[in-house]
Amino acid sequence: MSWDLVVLLIGPAAVAVACWFVPLRAARALTVAAGAVSFALSVLLVPAGAPTTALSGWLRVDSLSVVFLVAVTFLYALTAIFAVGYVHPDGDTAARARYSRRFFAGLNVFCWSMAVACLVNGLALLWVAVEVTTVVSALLVAIDDTDGATEAAWKYVLIASMGLGIGLLATIVMYYAGAQVFGDAYELFYPKLLASAAHFPPAVVRLSFVLAVLGFGTKMGLVPVHTWLPDAHSEAPTPVSALLSGSLLAVSFYAILRFFQIAVRAVGPTFPRDVLLAFGLASLGLAALYLASQRDLKRLFAYSSVEHMGILAIGMSFSAPIAVVGVLLHVLAHAAAKGTAFFGAGSVVRKLGTKDITRIRGGIGALPWSGPMLVLAVLGLCAMPPGGMFRSELLIVSGGLADPADAVVAVLVVLVTVASLGLSFFGTQTMLGPTPDTVVKGETSWMVVTAMLLGLGGLTLLGVHPPGALSHLLERAAAELGAPR
Amino acid sequence: MVAGAELSQPVIQVGQDLTILVFAPGVSGAIAQVEARFQGRRGPRVLQPYYDLAKLFRKETLVPEDASWVFLAGPVVAFMCYLVVPLLIPELTTYSLPLGYMGDILGGGFILALAGFSVALAAAETDAPYAQLGSSRAMTFAALIEPSILFVTFSVALITTTDLPYAEAAAARSSFAAAIRPAHLLAALAFFLVVLNDTGRIPVETHSSTLEFGMIDEARTLEHSGPALALLKWGSNMKQLILYVLLINVFAAPWGLAGSRQPGAIGLAVVVFLGKALAVGLVFTLIDNSFSKLRLFKITEFMAAAFLLAVLAVLVLFLGGGA
Amino acid sequence: MIGVGVPVAALVHSQVPSAFSGVAEGLTLVVLLSEFAMLRAPLSRSQIRLYSFQSLAVTALAAYVAAARGIPDLYALAVLSLGLKVIVVPLVIVRLLRDARVELVASNRLSVATMTLLAIGLAVFAVFVLGSLPVHSHSLPAAAFNLSAAVILVAFLLVIVRSDVISQAVGFFSLENGVSVTSLVVAAGLPLVVEVAFLFDLLVAVVVFGVLMRVHHGRTDTLSTDVLDRLKG
Secondary structure: OOHHHHHHHHHHHHHHHHHHHOOHHHHHHHHHHHHHHHHHHHHHHOOOOOOEEEOOOOEEEOHHHHHHHHHHHHHHHHHHHHHHHHOOOOOOOHHHHHHHHHHHHHHHHHHHHHHHHHHEOOHHHHHHHHHHHHHHHHHHHHOOOOHHHHHHHHHHHHHHHHHHHHHHHHHHHHHHHHHHHHOOOOOOOHHHHHHHHHHOOHHHHHHHHHHHHHHHHHHHOOOOOOOHHHHHHHHOOHHHHHHHHHHHHHHHHHHHHHHHHHHHHHHOOHHHHHHHHHHHHHHHHHHHHHHOOOOEHHHHHHHHHHHHHHHHHHHHOOOOHHHHHHHHHHHHHHHHHHHHHHHHHHHHHHHHOOOEOOOOOOHHHHOOOHHHHHHHHHHHHOOOOOOHHHHHHHHHHHHHHOOOOOOHHHHHHHHHHHHHHHHHHHHHHOOOOOOOOOOOOOOOOHHHHHHHHHHHHHHHHHHHOOOHHHHHHHHHHHHHHOOOO | OOOOOOOOHHHHHHHHHHHHHHHHHHHHHHHHHHHHHHOOOOOOOOOHHHHHHHHHHHOOOOOOOOOOOHHHHHHHHHHHHHHHHHHOOOOOEOOOOOOHHHOOHHHHHHHHHHHHHHHHHHHHHOOOHHHHHHHHHHHHHHHHHHHHHHHHHHHHHHHHOOOOHHHHHHHHHHOHHHHHOHHHHHHHHHHHHHHHHHOOOOOOOOOOOOOHHHOOOHHHHOOOOHHHHHHHHHHHHHHHHHHHHHHHHHHHOOOOOEOOOOHHHHHHHHHHHHHHHHHHHHHHHHHHHHOOOOOHHHHHHHHHHHHHHHHHHHHHHHOOOOO | OOOOOOOHHHHOOOOOOOHHHHHHHHHHHHHHHHHHHHHHOOEHHHHHHHHHHHHHHHHHHHHHHHHHHOOOHHHHHHHHHHHHHHHHHHHHHHHHOOOOOOOEOOOEOOOHHHHHHHHHHHHHHHHHHHHOOOOOOOOOOHHHHHHHHHHHHHHHHHHHHEOEHHHHHHHHHHHHHHHHHHHHHHOOOOOHHHHHHHHHHHHHHHHHHHHHHHHHHHHHOOOEOOOOOOOOO
16 A cells, blocks of 8 residues: 555645646645645555555655654645635735745645655655755745744744754764664665664764754754744744644654664663653743743744643653653644644734734634634643643653652643643633724634634544544554564 | 994084074075065075174174163073074984983973063063064964964874974874874974964064064064174074974974984985975965965964864874874 | 983884875865864855865765775765855855845954854864764774864854854855765765755755845845844743
8 A cells, every 4th residue: 555655755746836837726726635635645544554665665654654644744734724714815916826826835845845754764864854844944934024034034944954964963873873783885764773773882872862852853842952943933924833833843753753763772761761851841841931921922832832842752751651652642632733723823813913912802702713713722732621632641641650750740740730821821811801893803714714623623533532543553653662572 | 334434413413503503594595585586576695694694793782771681681592592492303313312302392392482582571671662562462472372382292292102303203204194194284284383473474474574563573673783683683593494493304394304324414414404494485485475464463363273273183183093 | 311222213102093094084174174264254255165165175075985985876976066065055155145245244253263262162072072982993084073073063153153144054054064074984885865865955955045045135135143133032
């Protein structure tokens, strides 16, 4: 069943090219179709027990990649729907049409590169794909051509590229580690690396892992290398913010997990876990503080992303396998919840004309559908039941409690609570209160509502009753991540 | 080895000193001549420095009011220092002469520094502002270049496990790989910059300028006259040639030295040495004519470059590549 | 006094590196020195030239490693890197900046001597940290590995202390050069496909950097990044 990998590899790229040539309406429709088809294909991969390969081994998805592929393509589909309703739905002038064309082409390339990162087999190609995501998304961040967007794009592309330079170094050092076993010339395929990782020189693998966490962590938004993230998330067009936060950070986390997988086999689980724990605690702690004092609605959600990336890193540092299952579920839930939250924030900001939290009031009155759904998404991000994050964080915390000597879990719970307080307080107060009279009430587009409904639906599904195939997938992926018995 | 017709070691040692003493003004004259040709002038005769010295020795010495005996002792002490250093360095022979191990690179450096210090002290004795300025600048920059010299010394020490110039020269001679090893090249380059600074060349100083504001070393001798000035000029020529010896015979090209004590070999070594010194002088002249002088406050950049090279030499040695 | 009769050669203890490591380290040093030179280069054009020169050194290293260790793939890489990094990338940047007409960038936040000392400190740090790792093998010029780490750290310093878009972009490109040196030294057998992908990626990055530089210049009429101070918190 390898044809679907090839379709995933070619489809979005082909649509991106097509966006330049077909009529704009067709480009919009094609984008939605590409997103939906990609998501459907990814879902088809969920039940597969064994890894799927294609193109003589250069493409390969195992359970771990499928988890992230689903997260990426789910948000791809949602964002495509949302963007059709959000980006100049009445594209009449030539300038607007050109903007839309560029936007949709870029959107497809961006999602394509993230999907490719999950599809390719091998650390080197993974790095290439992640670097492509950087440059494409930097252009998308800058597309609005405002002072803020330019500044954010420059900071983003510079910091993320420098970070990925370190990531490349990590890849090369890992190659060197492998060369001690395989000899001078070999391909960096995962199965090969994983099979022999136990014989790699430990000191070299440690170096490679730390470099990888630092390098890919820059893109993932781990403190202290997160500095580009709030700027890019807040200044980018809303669909791009959603993708950056929900998918791109996840893809970077995926890259770190690939190194984690090798490191666990080469040097044992303690060292990689400790490294992730340090970065995770820093991220969670700092994000909790920033969430309590944020005035910009989109930056608020950006710092919430930092918080959740911190939770992911801390979750990986727990030894119980259930925590790893929780982490992977958290990735999916975060994609759904954060995507929806950004969609709602974008609608509110556009409706009320400001990003300043202290001045936005009465969102629910102005937006009868997306207003309440934004509140629900924010509550979902605070891990309120019945959202998926409740389940995933519960799994992570219970995984942490499995090791009674570990005090970290207490710190985790306290920090998450503080962060949730800030997020829920500021996130929801914008929705309440009287709606200003100057604001025209009503939704901008039913597409926006659809995207948010689907996002909330996914989030609730994950929380209430994850499909059995998905649960098995997460368990298999967690097993792939763990050290072999 | 032919017995009998060998010079005794003390004779060779005195020969080293005499080579420096006698030929230093000539080398300076030759360099000045080449430089003039580069600039399209006919230039002074090669022997002009000797005539200058002879003329100065015939003149009377004027001492500023309030200047103590230090004013006159300075040039003499400096001159004596320049006579001592050639005893320590591999100038003509690959083997060390009886007094060759009397001092290492640091020892030689100390003696050269003492010479510089006594000249500066003599200049500071006067009330003349330019001389004071020159001596204070000279001491400042000497202090700034000092770290580079130290690190060059360290790299020599790491290469040879001694800090004897003879050992470094022998190490570089031992094989091609040793001569092109990065640490050696870096140390040589760093020392080249040090020499550039110590001989008062562009980009640090315009050595032929008459503009007092840009002067560093030159300004120190403004108040001296007669035999004292002759000693200073002669000393500065000797210092230049001594630094060339270190640059050439320790770092850049330690070949062509006499391996035996036969008069022929020694004579040949003198000729080869003078040839190499002129070649180095030519390089300095080329640099002099293709770069412009740095602003005084930019000279620290030059020092930083020299320091960088010397530090890198030591770094490279500390990694598997060297030691 | 050590005694007159001691043959000087007996005093020479330190092991001489092989000619292979010697040349490899020498080229790496050239890369590092050009990184230092970029740190102080006041003109944007001179900085781009230095990058081109540095890439030439990397190319030479690739060709040398190919010859010395018999890896024909690396010749192809050397040719590609010559074409891309030495010629195309500098040309692209120069062309993108032609209408900027800002020559003197002079964006040092620190004096040159301070910067150099800082960079020396970073280089020493890099060298000793990596030197403490057991990355050794017979065919490996160990110093070159550590020096390439120094190149990377100095590239970071370049991006930090220079506040203009050209220097920062060149800083990133030269960081990539440093990583290339690392890969040539420790991972010479990296598959050609992968190396080509890296190079292609760099080219894409260059174009994007260039576009953003133009946008920045178009909006602010300056190459300085000091105006980029609106987003914080």
